Amino acid sequence: MTKTDRLPAKPIAEKLLPKLIKKIRIVNELNQEEFGQILEPPVTQSTVARWEKGEQNPDTIQFPKLAYLLDLSLEQFHQLHKSNCLSNLKDLSIQKKFLVPNRQHYRLLKRGAKVWNKWREKNPDIIPQLAGAKLETLALDGMNLDKADLRGVELRNLSCRNSFYRSANLQGAFISEVDFSNSQFRGANFSHGEICKSYFNQTDLKKANFEGVRASNIQMKNATCTEASFINANLDNVRVFGTLFRNTKFDGVRSSNIYICDCEDELPINDIKLAELTYLKRYASSQFEYFLQSLTLEKKLLDLANKLVDKFGNYNFANAVSEFCSEPNELHPSATIKIRKTKDLLIVKFDSQPASNSNGRTEIAEPKIILRKIGDVIESNFTATEVNESEKIAKLTQQIQSENVSKFIPIALKLIDLQGSKFCSNNYKLEKIDNSIILSSVAKIEVELMRVQIGSESNKIIRANLTKSCLTHFQEILLELLT
Structure with missing residues (x-):
């Protein structure tokens, strides 16, 4: 019997601590043996049972770990322990700290795709709870793990080809030497995980979340990464030949040794954002030049x-x-x-x-x-002809409007001098505001036709759309006023 397993000399009368320990264990979905093993130092299942019955107190050496599980400082835990008041239990928000897979789901998964997929068909509303599972050296091809809770899983040396992980949560997962080729990961969450020596060839990764992921020595040939997010990801030695990156988010990504061709001796690039364009420049240069033109x-x-x-x-x-x-x-x-x-x-x-x-x-x-x-x-x-024609129209328009403005401004200044800072005629409104002459059409709704800043040496056209009929109209008005 270890020091932490020993029985006290007399029974303990405390009420809070036994209930607190049991609640921590239940929230984390652990049995008494599993709970004993996560403590520092570990204790046996029988010791945990005695704690929960109030027959024995944990050693003070266990207090730091218990405080961590409650999100309390060691000092706060001591105060809680000293109070020994059950009402304080209601004020505590105990969060799950350990990822433990559902035992039934875990056993079913290890029986293979046929048994697993049949169970999923019969229970479409049940979300597989496999968070924290450790899977190694298994054939998991063809598995339906859509929407599964796979947070913090450890996947090593697995074949998971032609499988379904749509909207699955793999946050914080560790993935090594796993073949996911031809699988579906649309909307899956890989954020803040680690992936190495794995294959995602011809996978659907549309809208997948790789934010904060550390990935090295992986293949993503002919994968679809449309609308995926690699924000703040760290990528090294990644093969992306034929991979689609449409509307993909790369903010803050750090990448190196990105291979864009399906050959052994190619020179890699260091910016994954340029993967598709660099491929065109290297291996379809005539198309790339045409694109640039x-x-x-x-x-x-x-x-x-x-x-x-x-x-x-x-x-x-x-x-x-x-x-x-x-x-x-x-x-x-x-x-x-x-x-x-x-x-x-x-x-x-x-x-x-x-x-x-x-x-x-x-x-x-x-x-x-x-x-x-x-x-x-x-x-x-x-x-190219339509662009050239448009350029000719632009040059001609500038020439015509410059000429019309140069003819109109003297007329406008004379009318304003005769009529004041604002002059209205039929469907037009002419006004001077500060050093600007403004002409608007007011037939149905007010539309600005011209705005020119008057300078001491030259005038600056801000806007000008003067027609010959408009110019003739104001010439006739001025002539009428002067006669």
């Missing part, structure tokens, strides 16, 4: 569209919408471009000159959307 044209078109709609479009303050529409003219009759911009949306439509068919009839096609930006996502479907 297309990306350059897309950026050019986006810049042109923003310039046209912001500087040469109408602005509706009520709806916060800018619109631009070019019109065919004698200098550029071949195409028009229409742009609409809101806070989160930009749409560019291109309309080429109507073509004639073999019968000589004009065919009018619907305007083609060549670029769309929704939030941060940019979509495009353009030809």
Whole structure:
């Protein structure tokens, strides 16, 4: 009999400590023998039984461990022990500290996939409780472990191919030399675990959580990691040939020795975020160059569209919408471009000159959307010709509007000089605010057509969408006022 097993000389009359010990054990789902083994130093099952009956007190050497299990400091535990008041038990929030698998579930799992999957079919609402399980050198192929509680499991030297772990919780798991090839892990949680020497080839890891994971010497060939999270993960010696990383989160990830090709002598890269692009650059260089050219044209078109709609479009303050529409003219009759911009949306439509068919009839096609930006996502479907035509329209628009503004400003200043800081006529409102001349259309809703800052040496166009008819209208008004 050890020192910690000895019986006291007289019975103990305490009430709190026996109930406290039993509650800690029950919350952690441990039997008396298992509970005795987690203590420091360990004690026998019979000793734990005597503690719970109040026939014996734990040695003070056990107090630090008991305090830890209660989330109390040693001093707080001593005060609780000294109070010996059962009412204090109600104020304690005892949390589960040890992960222990359900014994029935654990035994069923070890009987193989056929028995396990049949049990799951009969009990679809039961979540397998396998947290803390230690599994080694088993064939677990084809297992249905969807939604299973696998927190803190230790998986070593296992075959788990063609299995299902969708939405399973593997938080804090230790995984070594396990083959998960062709398995389903959609929505599974691997966070803060450790994975080494394992295979995830052709697995579905969509929306899987690898946050804070330490992973080394693993293969993820042709896996799907769409919308997965590798935030703050630490990855080394990982093979990702053919792996999809769409909308994958890599914030704070640390990676090294990432292999992107299915060959033995390739040079690895150190940034997993660049895996797919680097593969294209190395092994599909002509496609990559074409992609870069297309990306350059897309950026050019986006810049042109923003310039046209912001500087040469109408602005509706009520709806916060800018619109631009070019019109065919004698200098550029071949195409028009229409742009609409809101806070989160930009749409560019291109309309080429109507073509004639073999019968000589004009065919009018619907305007083609060549670029769309929704939030941060940019979509495009353009030809190099359409970008070049758009650039010509932008240059011509700037030329025309500069000329119209230079003609309109003297008229506007004269009208304001004659009528005051605000002048209204038919469907227009002209006003001067500080050093800016602003022209708006007020036919149905107020839309700003022009805003120009007047300078001592030159004027600065903030916005200008003046038509010839508008310019003629104000020329006639000024002539009428002066005669």
